[in-house]
Amino acid sequence: MYEDDTIAAVSTGMTSSGIGIVRMSGRKAVEIADRVFSTPGGRTRLADVPSHTVHYGHVYDEGVPVDEVMACVMRAPRTYTREDVVEISCHGGIVVMRTLLAVLLKNGARLAQPGEFTKRAFLNGRIDLSQAEAVIDLINSSSRMAMDSSLRQLQGGLGKKIRQVRQEILDDTAYIEASLDDPEHISMEGYRQELLDHVKKEQGQLLALLHTARNGKIIREGIRTVIVGKPNAGKSSLMNLLLGSRRAIVTDIAGTTRDTLEESMLLDGIPLQIVDTAGIRRTDDLVEKIGVEKALEAAKDAQLILFAADSSLPLDENDREIARLLTGKKVVVLLNKSDLPQVIGPEDIKELIDAPVIPFSAAEGTGVRYLEKIVKEMFFSGSIDNNEQIYLSNERHQEAVSAALDSLMNAEKGIEEGIPEDLLTIDFMEACDQLGLITGQSVGEDLIDTIFSRFCMGK
């Protein structure tokens, strides 16, 4: 349905490329862009710039830089959709584009429906009438495609789970509504505590689903991993080993910053996305030149850090410095060169940093299996099963579950504050509506049916 809110989507396709474009269209496009975009020094606001101009700057997510970008501001009506449009050109990594999109959604944009930019262009008179049929076909085919992919995802446990939670919320709503419509037969007395228990349980289930979204994301995109260590600790041979013949290289994605490369690989089913900080893999003599600092820079936003230490040499200032800087992060220490005479052991490392330590030999390829086990425990609480576990992987679905959870939080607050039941159902119905976006069910007759099937109404 046509709305005049602001929509956003990645418009260059979710494949890796040198440059990606995330596009926003709608009344608040510029306003939302200004919330997340800042030029160097922060002096220029996009709201003040002339139309059809390009601006250099960074996109920030709550103060944390996401990417270095160019923002192109185009004001209505001379735009594709005839609405205000902002196009943000970023680096073409899938992760960057997704993150950038997520930041825009968080700041007030709505994820565009398939074909929605074109639809708006048409509805605003931008596209010639002769193209109407093409637009209609586009809408039909993309809605079918979206439906198909949604259905595929829903055939598994996910759809069942969401339908179940939604029905639980609907049952509570029906109880309240029944008591409103027939107060003399159906009493709310003592029901509030029960209601509170239900809401908490439902929240728990949605939270668990959102938690799997994180796992789902990891499965889809890989764990961002950085290898650090002092010169000659064996970083490059470690990387080569991990990427080596025994492991499948999944894709080769051009990096998030211009001078790094990302390599994706599967570690016993767990995808790792290893950030090669300016060529650890290049030549041995180059490796020597890479300072500790540079690797640590990359480690800042990594999800997993593999800290290579040389067990054939005593610990030195470099090791201590690295360990200090990595405190509080998810670190696995690889005590490399276990094939050589050992000068230090795991207990020496443990004194520096609280992290699992694995004796490792990049040269002989030992210790990999142990690394797999540790990573699994760190990210999936030991269990990962691509076949059985329910993953919430689609952004649209995540958005809906998250909104449903917000509504239930509101409801919980309302119950605790003694808000009358008929107002609580506003939040319940909102939660049902949101989950219904995923399952394709709408509140309405659905609720009335539940009321009649569960409660004995009337005279």
Next chain:
Amino acid sequence: MDFVYEAYDVAVIGAGHAGCEAALACARLGLETILFTISVESIAMMPCNPNIGGSSKGHLVREIDALGGEMGKNIDRTFIQSKMLNTSKGPAVHSLRAQADKALYSSTMRKTLENTDHLTIKQAEITDLIIEDGQIKGVKTDTGGIYPCRAAVLATGTYLRARCLCGEAVTYTGPNGLKAAGALSDSLRRLGIELVRFKTGTPARMDGRTIDTSKMVEQKGDRRIIPFSFTTDPDSIQKEQVSCWLTYTNEQTHQIIRDNLDRSPIYAGVIEGTGPRYCPSIEDKVVKFAGRDHHQVFLEPEGLYTNEMYVDGMSSSLPEDVQYRMYHTVPGLEHAKIVRHAYAIEYDCIPASQLRPTLEFKKIRGLYSGGQFNGSSGYEEAAAQGLIAGINAAMGLLGRQQLILRRSQAYIGVLIDDLVTKDIKEPYRMMTSRAEYRLFLRQDNADLRLTPIGHEIGLIDDERYEHFLEKKHMIEEEDKRVRSLMIGTGEPVQRFLREHGSQQTGKSLSLAELIRRPELSYDILKDLDPDRPSLPEAVTQQVEIGIKYEGYLVRQQKQVEKFHRMENKLIPEDIDYRQLHGLRIEAQQKLEKFRPLSIGQAGRIAGVTPADISVLLIHIMQINQEKAARAKAGKGDSGE
């Protein structure tokens, strides 16, 4: 022998709750109106429950009143007990219900009709509609009387081809043994109007002297009675009230029912009509809710000058010998004499998808319909539709804009939109859960929502309107005052807050901010507000609700705005859905059947998806642009 009478502007067929409102509205707007009834004694008859209002139905009555209808005034004159329901819940679902003196309700309404100028009452059965060129021209009675008219309102209730069932016994009568209307159904079918068969039922009536109320729980009315009509002075209606009585069915009752299910016309398959789920017969309850060992039963007086009591909760179509045994198992009814048996009634009505939201038939100009004939159920639902059908018949004849209330404006809007937009499978009852914007649709603000419309139409006189404007002004002023009044942080304020279990405050707050606190209220805060003006409760109540529930109201307002954007996108009347490329077959068929007025309405039709709506929007865009282009070209031609 046919006899042609003088011509009327409007003919109303049926004098139940819908017909009365329709006829009054037309006559009060100055149109010569004739009201047909099979029996003058049955005008505004209440053939089922002896009450008006209740959850969401009370809202309808308030809305009827705010638009200038009669139901609220009539029940204020004839009630014998009154109760505000749901007072422990939010203000949006507070709902007024009054027990009526049935006979008095009926005769009082009759007197009002009789004393209304331009209104003629006629006892006759209408058997035919006279239609020429798709326009109503007159109606014909069973005795050959022909009444030319320019508009007509069908309000036949449950009388069309009615039959009553009590076990194996079937009688071809309307409610209460009154004559059924047989011939009109055929006439309607000949005109291409589709009919369906619905069913409803009513419980037995008992002789009150034979009921042992000592085994029941007394149900009293409210201490302070609140009137339905905004024009009724509350002080003028405080009076002695009668009580209702609560008792329960038990395992024995249920066993008798289970043993005799094969003799129930429904379970034996004799009844063809679809019954309502919200008003199940006692046999339905026992079957569907088998786990329950008891059900509530209310004994309700039918009036002050009769001993008859209505057995609320035990409607049935079981044979009378089963009824006899079943009722006598209920505590307090062991020796009760049954005055009238329970029965189920089947009747013809229409799928209201044949109507525009104005309640005019899509195919026949000037023909309107309201009430149970449209597939609804309940006195209040009927009256509401009757009023709108009457108003629109009048507006049509006067060449003025017709009235379509939106879902965001009134329960009446929800009711009619549902009836004309949905596939209704059972008699439709208003429910508060059907109103998505109910926070705005409160019974306490029905006048604020609708009285300006009633005045515009001409059913609210200037005096009442002035009075209304004054109230509105007072609400606005008082709202402004409490929002700007700062109460400071002095010791008296802190002490006051402590005493009322409310958190003390470090900064000075407005009175409104304190009203918003759950533990405080406008009334409680009067000690902190010494200069408070003396205002009617109806005024301060509006101020308090507006402040206390502001957060929710603002959220709902956003939903309403979104809803309006879709309602404002109109679909061209002459659109041909079969020619629209890209619409799915199911969507085409549904859209063709309902022919919605707006994109919003189209979106509510079951079977029409968001993608269909997108496609439809694009076509409408295209149609409008082509029209604009043609208009421009046409203008150019004429200029040469």
